[in-house]
Amino acid sequence: MDSQTTGLSDETLQAIADRPSVEFDEVVLQADYAARAAISFYRFRQLGGGRDIKDSTTSKPMAFGSSAGRGIHYISDHPQVRLLNLSVVALLVLFESAANAYFFAQQSEFGISGGLFQAAAVSLANVATSYFIIGFWGLRHASMPTGGTPIWRPQRRDVIRLFGIFAIVIGVVMVLLVNLSAAHYRNIIDLRAENLDPASDVLFTFPRFWMSADTCSAILGSEIGASIGSAATSAMCRPFALHSLDAMVLFALGLAISAIAAFEGRRADSAFPGFSDAARSIERARRDLLDALDDYYDSYADFIDDQAELLGIEASELTPTQRAIIVTALDKRVESYRALLSSDADILRDEFDVPREVVERIADTARMRPSAPAAGFPPKGTG
Numbered sequence: 001m002d003s004q005t006t007g008l009s010d011e012t013l014q015a016i017a018d019r020p021s022v023e024f025d026e027v028v029l030q031a032d033y034a035a036r037a038a039i040s041f042y043r044f045r046q047l048g049g050g051r052d053i054k055d056s057t058t059s060k061p062m063a064f065g066s067s068a069g070r071g072i073h074y075i076s077d078h079p080q081v082r083l084l085n086l087s088v089v090a091l092l093v094l095f096e097s098a099a100n101a102y103f104f105a106q107q108s109e110f111g112i113s114g115g116l117f118q119a120a121a122v123s124l125a126n127v128a129t130s131y132f133i134i135g136f137w138g139l140r141h142a143s144m145p146t147g148g149t150p151i152w153r154p155q156r157r158d159v160i161r162l163f164g165i166f167a168i169v170i171g172v173v174m175v176l177l178v179n180l181s182a183a184h185y186r187n188i189i190d191l192r193a194e195n196l197d198p199a200s201d202v203l204f205t206f207p208r209f210w211m212s213a214d215t216c217s218a219i220l221g222s223e224i225g226a227s228i229g230s231a232a233t234s235a236m237c238r239p240f241a242l243h244s245l246d247a248m249v250l251f252a253l254g255l256a257i258s259a260i261a262a263f264e265g266r267r268a269d270s271a272f273p274g275f276s277d278a279a280r281s282i283e284r285a286r287r288d289l290l291d292a293l294d295d296y297y298d299s300y301a302d303f304i305d306d307q308a309e310l311l312g313i314e315a316s317e318l319t320p321t322q323r324a325i326i327v328t329a330l331d332k333r334v335e336s337y338r339a340l341l342s343s344d345a346d347i348l349r350d351e352f353d354v355p356r357e358v359v360e361r362i363a364d365t366a367r368m369r370p371s372a373p374a375a376g377f378p379p380k381g382t383g
Helices: 010-017 022-047 082-105 111-142 156-193 213-220 228-237 245-266 275-298 300-310 320-333 335-341 345-352 356-362
Strands: none
Touching: 010 320, 022 275, 022 335, 022 345, 082 111, 082 156, 082 245, 111 156, 111 245, 156 228, 156 245, 213 228, 275 335, 300 320, 320 335, 345 356
């Protein structure tokens, strides 16, 4: 049986395959999202997330494959699900809260429940400050590569680096104050348990946190200096005057938890603001496109049945050859959209700033065959 058995020519079968369908429209929609996400991601690779498409040294439009050192040429390190990263932080808070509760509840005038609440508050302040201020804002942005321009011509990324360094300094000071205050709180409790007057200790030591010697003497020499309410003042005036083993262990534990939280904050996303979001966006768009293509492939049988009914014939009257012609035409409709599931070899060469032969040697050349130049870009190999 040939194509003429049912009176349908090859042109008619092609026209049948070109009929619109909801599944094909969904592929077109997801492909558009994937293309937009790919362009956004490449903008970071080529320009470092900037909007200026001109070379800063010549003020001329930048050629494809020439980022002038402004782009991002490394693989982004970002968690697929931030909830997992935040779960580690939550575990740190719970662990430190449990450990601090042991130190705060003993001989505390607030009892076990009060000590537990204080422990949770101190732990939350310590971990949150370390994760967000030191790690997420500070270490991430401070590790951003420089813009490659003279210091008197700073780029946006240079300003972000300065912001990161400033955040680290502020965060470290806050973490020290929080942990020292908690340690002095425990120190005062232990001294009072031994009937020792905390105010009789040395009134101030070096270094101090923005407190003059006269102010330290006035506060710590008063009745407040003998109470647990002076823990913060004592931490600022005499930060390392700790006499209790529990207080020292509490301080060391707080710093260790702070370091882990800062590390988790640093690795939460890449150093470039928005780069990890762009990477996650293209990964998510490609998965959505793959799902849309899967639904499109599954719709072939129903599509052929519907079109045969529209023509007034039974789908069973179509020969295998005719069905193959329709299926081939349906496959061809989405061929260009499937290309969005992989990266072109020239794009990868520019992303990672390596020679083209390296990409071709490592990657599957059949899967990553060169594509036609995009509008406005020079031919392959001229970048």
